Amino acid sequence: MAENVNIKNKRLEGLSAPTPQNTPATSAPIGSVARQPTVEKIDEEGASGNDKPDVSALAQNPAVLSMIQGKLNNLVGKSSGYIESLPASVRRRLLGVQGLQIDHQRLENEFQAEILALEKKYLQKYQPLYDRRAAIVNGKAEPAMEEIEKGNSAQQVVLEIPESTPDDTMKGIPEFWLTALKNNIILAELITVKDEEALKSLVDIRCQYFDKPGFKLDFEFKQNEFFSNDILTKTYFYQEEVGYGGDFVYSHAEGTHINWKEGKNLAVKVETKKQRNKNTNQTRTIKKTFPTDSFFNFFKPLQALESDDIDDELDEKLELDYQLGEDFKEKLIPRAVDWFTGAALAYEALDDEDDFDEDDVFEDEPDSDLEEIDEVESEEEGSGQVKQDPNECKQS
Structure with a gap:
């Protein structure tokens, strides 16, 4: 199994999180004294410009970078011989210091366990506030005057407290969670136009902790035209022991199977093609289903490789998946109203780099006895919209 990685269980400073594939099992050995390389100097004046390697070109070559990374990975954990060369008395002292480090690791485990217990304790204290928020947002209750006055006092400009009117038939706060x-810049990247109609039926997002390290996110929906589930869940599991940095280490994630209603799966697109048999000249219509971008792919988490092989694309997706769970738990749920109003954006550190890859390209390989007719209809199931190939032949 690929090596797991430390993920802080409190607020993360950056927008990225380590994943089970980008941290070595052990640190490379370091000598006590840094020595200058003994490579003979090259007389640059006597070398022609064409003899110099293009370092920038090499750095941009994925094959070269992959080869270098592979060589470096092979060096991890290998001894330089320095430790073995130390006198026996020094090595005994070194073992004693390593024994102290084991005691330190035990205290780190206790520290993280107490932090987790404290988070659970305060989640129970927060829960009545979250329940009250859900009741107001979904139109099951109206805020008390005291709550309204507190909310007004938090504004930079004090507003006149509005009074309800008899013709005010709107219930709750429409599209609260969707908005x-x-x-949230990161979470918004998951949402496509076709997802929005389904997310309008999202009534609450909740977090739960377990007896063991880990947490679960519950997404509650009212009845909708897309799926029959009342609650969709995403569960993140930690390892029992904390990692090298003293923080909990993610083990894996699990998600709910979504019971899509017929023709309403937002996570796939359907292509309809016509094929003509070269021998019989008969035509037939076939439909092929392909994965597509959707917020609801969040509930189908990726799994780490069952080997030590490094897959950069998978590594980035796992990194994003772990970070999304933290964003829901640490940012969106506690301060949902600030994200609704946009006030939270003032405190959010944004990264200008685009962390999302372009859509995967799927290629069809038709049967050898069949030829494609230039007529392709692409339909994303839940959208109700059909996209036709611009090169489609018009038949009279």
């Missing part, structure tokens, strides 16, 4: 999600 909050779209105002």
Whole structure:
């Protein structure tokens, strides 16, 4: 199994999180004294410009970078011989210091366990506030005057407290969670136009802790036209022992199977093609289903490789998946109203780099006895929209 990685269980400073594939099992050995390389100097004046390697070109070559990374990985954990060369008395002292480090690791385990217990304790204290928020947002209750006055006092400009009117038939706060999600730059990247109609039925997002390290996110939906599930869940599991940095280490994630209603799967697109048999000249219509971008792919988490092989693309997706769970738990749920109003954006450190890859390209390989007719209809199931090939032949 690929090596797991430390992930802080509190707020993360950056927008990225380590994943089970980018941290070595052990640190490379370091000598006590740094020595200058003994390579003979090259007379640059006597070398022609064509003899110099193009370092920038090599750095941009994925094959070269991959080869270098592989060589470096092979060096991890290998001894330089320095430790073995130390006198026996020094090595005994070194073993004693390593024994102290084991005691330190035990205290780190206790420290993280107490932090987790404290988070659970305060989640129980937060929960009545979250329940009250859900009741107001979904139109099951109206805020008390005291709550309204507190909210007004938090504004930079004090507003006149509005009074309800008899013709005010709107219940709750429509599209509360959808708006909050779209105002979070990272989470908004998950949402496509076709997802929005389904997310309008999202009534609450909750977090739960376990007896063992880990947490679960519950997404509650009212009845909708897309799927029959009332609650969709995403569960993140930690390892029992904390990692090298003293923080909990993610083990894996699990998600709910979504019971899509017929023709409403937002996570796939359907292509309809016509094929003509070269021998019989008969035509037939076939449909092929392909994965597509959707917020609901969040509930189908990726799994780490069952080997030590490094897959950069998978590594980035796992990194994003772990970070999304933290963002829901640490940012969106506690301060949902600030994300709805956009006030949270003032405190959010944004990264200008684009962390998302372009869509995967799927290629079809038709049967050898069949030829494609220039007529392709692409339909994303839940959208109700059909996209036709611009090169489609018009038949009279």
